[in-house]
Amino acid sequence: MKNLMCFFLCLGLYLLLPSAKAGEATQRNEILGRYAAKDLALPPTPPKVGFQNFIMTSLARLLLKQDLAAVSANILREDFQPWLTGTDIAIAGSLCKRVGDYDFIMMGMLHMAYADEEAGQTLLTPEARHKLRHVLLYEKGNKHHIKFRLKNCLPIKIKDTENHILMTETARYLTNQLLHKEALKAGAPSDEYDNDKNGFEDWFLEHLSEFLRLDFDELNSRPYQGYTMIALATLHTYAEGPRVKLMTRMILDYLSAKTAIQTMGLRRHTPFRRRLENLDPKDFLQVDTAMSWYLFHVGNNRVYAGAETAEVDDYMFLMAAVDRYEMPSQLRDIFYNLQQPLFQTIHGRDPEAYYLSPSFLLTAGGRHRHVFGYFTKENSVLAVPTTIIPRSQGTNTKEVFALRGPEKWSKRNNLCVAANFACGSHLSVPASAQESAEVVGAWTFYRTKDFQLAVYRKGERAFWEVQEPGNYEVFKQSVLKNNATDFSEKGVNTYVTSDGRRIEFDWSQKKLSVNPIVSIDGVKTLANFKDWPLAEGDLIQSAGDGLIKITPPGSSRSLTLDGRDIHQPKRFED
Numbered sequence: 001m002k003n004l005m006c007f008f009l010c011l012g013l014y015l016l017l018p019s020a021k022a023g024e025a026t027q028r029n030e031i032l033g034r035y036a037a038k039d040l041a042l043p044p045t046p047p048k049v050g051f052q053n054f055i056m057t058s059l060a061r062l063l064l065k066q067d068l069a070a071v072s073a074n075i076l077r078e079d080f081q082p083w084l085t086g087t088d089i090a091i092a093g094s095l096c097k098r099v100g101d102y103d104f105i106m107m108g109m110l111h112m113a114y115a116d117e118e119a120g121q122t123l124l125t126p127e128a129r130h131k132l133r134h135v136l137l138y139e140k141g142n143k144h145h146i147k148f149r150l151k152n153c154l155p156i157k158i159k160d161t162e163n164h165i166l167m168t169e170t171a172r173y174l175t176n177q178l179l180h181k182e183a184l185k186a187g188a189p190s191d192e193y194d195n196d197k198n199g200f201e202d203w204f205l206e207h208l209s210e211f212l213r214l215d216f217d218e219l220n221s222r223p224y225q226g227y228t229m230i231a232l233a234t235l236h237t238y239a240e241g242p243r244v245k246l247m248t249r250m251i252l253d254y255l256s257a258k259t260a261i262q263t264m265g266l267r268r269h270t271p272f273r274r275r276l277e278n279l280d281p282k283d284f285l286q287v288d289t290a291m292s293w294y295l296f297h298v299g300n301n302r303v304y305a306g307a308e309t310a311e312v313d314d315y316m317f318l319m320a321a322v323d324r325y326e327m328p329s330q331l332r333d334i335f336y337n338l339q340q341p342l343f344q345t346i347h348g349r350d351p352e353a354y355y356l357s358p359s360f361l362l363t364a365g366g367r368h369r370h371v372f373g374y375f376t377k378e379n380s381v382l383a384v385p386t387t388i389i390p391r392s393q394g395t396n397t398k399e400v401f402a403l404r405g406p407e408k409w410s411k412r413n414n415l416c417v418a419a420n421f422a423c424g425s426h427l428s429v430p431a432s433a434q435e436s437a438e439v440v441g442a443w444t445f446y447r448t449k450d451f452q453l454a455v456y457r458k459g460e461r462a463f464w465e466v467q468e469p470g471n472y473e474v475f476k477q478s479v480l481k482n483n484a485t486d487f488s489e490k491g492v493n494t495y496v497t498s499d500g501r502r503i504e505f506d507w508s509q510k511k512l513s514v515n516p517i518v519s520i521d522g523v524k525t526l527a528n529f530k531d532w533p534l535a536e537g538d539l540i541q542s543a544g545d546g547l548i549k550i551t552p553p554g555s556s557r558s559l560t561l562d563g564r565d566i567h568q569p570k571r572f573e574d
Contacts, residue, residue, distance in 0.1 A: 028321040035060035040070055043080035047088040047101040052315040055108030062115045062123050072128035082138050085168045086148045086160045096153030103167035107230050109136055110174050111322055114238050139172040142198040162217045163224040170231045173204060174238050201241050205566040208247045212563040213546045215348020219381055220272040226289025226316045233323035247569045250561040256327050257550045259294055260334040261344045261354050261539050264361035264389040266291045271366020273381040283395040289316050296320035297327045298335045330552040340553045343419040344537030350381050351529040353417040359450040359468055361389045365414030367512045383412035386422050388466055390450035402428045416505055416516035423463035423507040445476050454479040458489050461507050465497055492518050
């Protein structure tokens with residue numbers, strides 16, 4: 001499924017095409033053609049075995065209008081029957097077990113059903129169409145999937161996870177649309193499937209608006225964020241309710257802006273929730289499914305510089321190819337054509353901090369937060385090392401400068417980051433930078449292709465200043481001159497950057513709720529993370545009330561997303 005050679009060959013077409021839109025159309029047909037040429041995969045079995053190949057090979061044939069009879073016959077197989085949407089879970093062996101995850105399959109089948117609908121119901125046989133709409137897409141009406149029960153185990157209902165709720169409710173909303181049209185055509189309209197009359201429209205708008213006010217509970221989730229993106233983009237593509245359609249586009253725009261600030265070449269190493277098993281991936285793109293979705297919508301393979309060894313999720317890429325979300329061009333440019341540095345903090349559910357420069361990305365590793373996870377640790381917010389990811393190389397923490405923080409991951413507060421400055425503990429230096437190291441007392445200076453770096457170490461603790469490549473000697477002498485005194489291992493220290501800014505920091509801060517950056521140029525920072533606004537910085541501004549303003553650097557067009565009134569969401573470019 002992950003055929004990199006073919007993938008990058010297809011992706012290279014972008015450099016040869018006159019416009020991103022033309023490139024997307026060509027690439028869409030390339031990947032559809034690839035999967036239409038594969039054997040038609042059998043329908044999936046519980047919990048979701050084989051669902052990606054089934055969706056890709058079936059959907060590709062429908063959209064290219066090939067082997068249509070075979071697709072219908074596949075849908076009509078007697079052994080293809082639905083099972084439960086929502087979480088698939090097993091606790092204490094088979095004692096507490098729920099076979100779920102059917103909502104994953106529904107996302108692809110919605111595209112199949114709507115492809116047939118938009119083709120005038122000419123792609124599927126009447127029997128296959130009926131089974132798809134009335135049997136396989138069984139979530140309908142207005143009884144929402146929020147919680148589930150583990151029979152024979154817990155007497156209470158448990159709230160399902162964010163991505164499962166969103167996928168299931170997207171399937172319900174869009175299936176209602178199809179069935180409402182079908183009932184109208186038959187002359188027997190029913191309010192059950194009218195999303196406006198049954199109250200679903202307002203419920204969904206309220207649910208969606210929370211993402212603009214609070215961000216996502218599943219923070220940068222590995223591997224689930226990609227499936228959240230698919231649900232939002234599918235809803236945006238087919239929703240006929242103008243407010244729901246607009247609200248989902250606004251959420252996708254916000255996420256695109258956030259992703260632009262937290263990635264370098266679509267590589268990121270951010271704090272995330274969920275899955276402890278993914279805390280130390282082999283590379284930054286491992287199980288980070290959202291990046292393959294963005295790869296299509298960014299529309300230029302230069303964003304993947306230095307990541308040629310990374311695995312790309314073809315399913316996410318194909319699903320991006322068939323949705324109709326268009327990333328604003330001023331956001332797309334940030335991914336591969338940034339001209340000036342940006343500093344950004346985000347605090348929806350948990351604090352994040354980023355300094356994105358044209359040649360490198362400095363990312364705070366976040367702080368640990370325990371989240372109840374059905375008696376596991378898989379749902380907690382996990383802090384990763386603070387890292388510098390260069391533009392030209394580096395796909396894992398061994399290949400980049402990193403401040404790992406405490407060895408016990410549950411004690412990590414890796415949020416000591418300001419513009420081009422970071423502090424922490426347990427420094428690791430990539431082998432590629434060792435040759436350039438110049439030691440001056442407690443300082444070590446490095447010169448790389450993408451940046452110059454001054455590192456101060458004391459015991460396990462360290463801090464650094466990172467700058468774009470420039471006059472190395474001037475940089476080094478400025479750092480040494482501005483910081484002639486020693487730094488204390490405990491308490492608050494003051495560092496003066498090479499360009500004269502004064503940063504007070506406490507690199508011994510152990511409280512996970514307290515910001516280690518104390519002040520910048522005499523201005524106190526917000527000490528407690530709970531007081532941080534949703535977004536503050538050079539790209540995104542929001543107080544967390546549903547109003548988000550995005551101002552790309554060097555662009556004359558700022559983007560305003562106003563979801564404060566769910567009955568009148570507004571999106572406009574200044």
